Amino acid sequence: MKMSVIGCGYLGAVHAAAMASLGHEVVGIDVDPAKIESLAAGKAPFYEPGLPELLTENHETGQLRFSTDVSEVKGYGIHFIGVGTPQRRDGAGADLTYVDAAVEGLLPHLSPGDLVVGKSTVPVGTAERLATLIEPTGAELAWNPEFLREGFAVKDTIEPDRLVYGVRSQRAVDLLDEVYAQAMSHDTPRIVTDYATAELVKTAANAFLATKISFINAMAEIAESTGADVTQLADAIGHDVRIGRKFLNAGVGFGGGCLPKDIRAFAARAEEIGRGESVAFLKEVDAINLRRRQRVIDLVKEVLGGSAYQRRVTVLGLAFKPDSDDIRDSPALDVAVQLHGLGADVVAWDPQAVDNARAAHPQLAFASGIDEALEGAEAVVLATEWPQFRDLDPASTAAQVASPVVIDGRNVLDPEAWRAAGWTYRGLGRP
Numbered sequence: 256m257k258m259s260v261i262g263c264g265y266l267g268a269v270h271a272a273a274m275a276s277l278g279h280e281v282v283g284i285d286v287d288p289a290k291i292e293s294l295a296a297g298k299a300p301f302y303e304p305g306l307p308e309l310l311t312e313n314h315e316t317g318q319l320r321f322s323t324d325v326s327e328v329k330g331y332g333i334h335f336i337g338v339g340t341p342q343r344r345d346g347a348g349a350d351l352t353y354v355d356a357a358v359e360g361l362l363p364h365l366s367p368g369d370l371v372v373g374k375s376t377v378p379v380g381t382a383e384r385l386a387t388l389i390e391p392t393g394a395e396l397a398w399n400p401e402f403l404r405e406g407f408a409v410k411d412t413i414e415p416d417r418l419v420y421g422v423r424s425q426r427a428v429d430l431l432d433e434v435y436a437q438a439m440s441h442d443t444p445r446i447v448t449d450y451a452t453a454e455l456v457k458t459a460a461n462a463f464l465a466t467k468i469s470f471i472n473a474m475a476e477i478a479e480s481t482g483a484d485v486t487q488l489a490d491a492i493g494h495d496v497r498i499g500r501k502f503l504n505a506g507v508g509f510g511g512g513c514l515p516k517d518i519r520a521f522a523a524r525a526e527e528i529g530r531g532e533s534v535a536f537l538k539e540v541d542a543i544n545l546r547r548r549q550r551v552i553d554l555v556k557e558v559l560g561g562s563a564y565q566r567r568v569t570v571l572g573l574a575f576k577p578d579s580d581d582i583r584d585s586p587a588l589d590v591a592v593q594l595h596g597l598g599a600d601v602v603a604w605d606p607q608a609v610d611n612a613r614a615a616h617p618q619l620a621f622a623s624g625i626d627e628a629l630e631g632a633e634a635v636v637l638a639t640e641w642p643q644f645r646d647l648d649p650a651s652t653a654a655q656v657a658s659p660v661v662i663d664g665r666n667v668l669d670p671e672a673w674r675a676a677g678w679t680y681r682g683l684g685r686p
């Protein structure tokens with residue numbers, strides 16, 4: 256099939272490359288010339304495992320091309336919308352200006368029978384509104400939310416754990432089935448529904464995941480006041496299959512370009528439709544999450560005798576999660592910036608996110624590698640659980656720092672091993 260992908264960021268670039276690798280002929284469109292230049296040259300503009308290989312492979316076969324010119328979508332029957340829906344600068348709700356501009360830009364190039372497929376995460380009611388703009392062209396709209404996780408984006412796109420189609424016709428279902436024929440195995444669940452449900456499935460999924468993380472972080476707060484160990488608690492409740500162990504890792508909390516802004520947008524949308532009370536708990540989920548960042552900062556001050564002012568603090572990790580260079584609403588970067596704001600002499604390092612972090616916060620000092628980051632540290636904060644941080648050897652690392660004090664912001668180190676090697680170890684919600 257011939258298809259376009261409007262918006263080639265973390266979602267769209269992977270979607271475009273994955274669709275091409277499934278045998279489709281794809282054109283990716285973005286307003287950012289630098290991104291398009293990189294993608295057109297077969298290079299990934301951000302770090303995502305597996306994406307460079309897909310880009311190279313499809314670049315060579317000619318199945319995949321990129322352009323800043325939206326008129327090039329003419330004659331492509333399927334158009335995915337994957338532009339950003341960030342938090343509005345003036346409030347908690349979603350900024351839909353990019354989605355609106357993408358649809359406006361697409362309208363003159365649509366042909367009767369085309370299918371526009373929304374993938375961006377939007378507040379419920381958006382698809383209904385956009386359909387009134389699209390239908391007069393003879394094209395149709397479907398809403399097909401995306402559930403990929405950064406770091407696993409290629410696999411999640413090529414082998415989705417479920418497909419959700421918000422549609423108004425059987426024809427749209429048939430077209431989407433054709434799009435995903437190679438991605439669907441016999442047991443991939445496929446939910447065919449209306450626009451509102453499809454939009455809400457996405458919002459609800461992220462709200463649930465955020466709530467699960469904040470639940471365990473709330474337990475970490477209780478554990479901190481009682482001497483209990485939240486990691487053992489998570490293991491124990493996680494054995495109950497109704498609860499499950501996934502997304503029960505207590506630590507410095509969730510960040511990224513999705514969970515934080517999506518729960519805020521959900522709460523804002525619920526208020527608009529007079530149902531604010533139904534998801535009022537999401538404000539608490541957000542508040543618990545942000546308190547964990549403060550807790551890490553308080554621990555740094557505590558281990559340094561009350562103040563971080565002019566003390567050498569190493570922050571390991573800047574990305575919001577491992578296997579990504581994404582720093583959007585990153586707890587790790589936020590902790591580094593806040594410590595710097597308190598006058599600490601912060602040196603940060605991340606295997607992939609230093610360039611993005613430097614561009615956003617040039618005031619911070621960045622090391623060029625882990626050894627340089629650790630040198631002279633009076634306190635080390637593990638803020639993103641990259642394998643190279645989880646696997647640090649406590650004995651040799653102790654020899655690199657000025658003072659062996661570690662705050663394990665992701666609860667991934669073995670406290671006994673680190674204490675045995677002479678470290679002062681502080682986790683989040685574990686003794």
Ligand SMILES: NC(=O)c1ccc[n+]([C@@H]2O[C@H](COP(=O)([O-])OP(=O)(O)OC[C@H]3O[C@@H](n4cnc5c(N)ncnc54)[C@H](O)[C@@H]3O)[C@@H](O)[C@H]2O)c1
Nearest residue numbers: 262263264265266285286287338339340353357375376401
């Ligand atoms: N990143 C994820 O893991 C993920 C997963 C599922 C859903 N989503 C949702 O997908 C959407 C995109 O997220 P993202 O992380 O890829 O964002 P992003 O900021 O990485 O990418 C958005 C891209 O859209 C481009 N763009 C903006 N306006 C445009 C226009 N008019 N025409 C063409 N391109 C335009 C931007 O230049 C940018 O490259 C959001 O709604 C997000 O919530 C993201």
Ligand SMILES: O=c1ccn([C@@H]2O[C@H](COP(=O)(O)OP(=O)(O)O[C@H]3O[C@H](CO)[C@@H](O)[C@H](O)[C@H]3O)[C@@H](O)[C@H]2O)c(=O)[nH]1
Nearest residue numbers: 401402403404405468502503504508509510511513575576
């Ligand atoms: O037990 C856990 C699990 C995750 N996190 C943090 O939660 C954040 C989000 O992690 P994750 O959900 O793995 O990353 P994303 O790539 O943001 O993916 C989420 O957001 C996407 C965009 O909407 C969705 O498509 C995915 O399904 C959804 O998992 C990160 O900061 C993690 O460190 C925790 O603190 N504890």
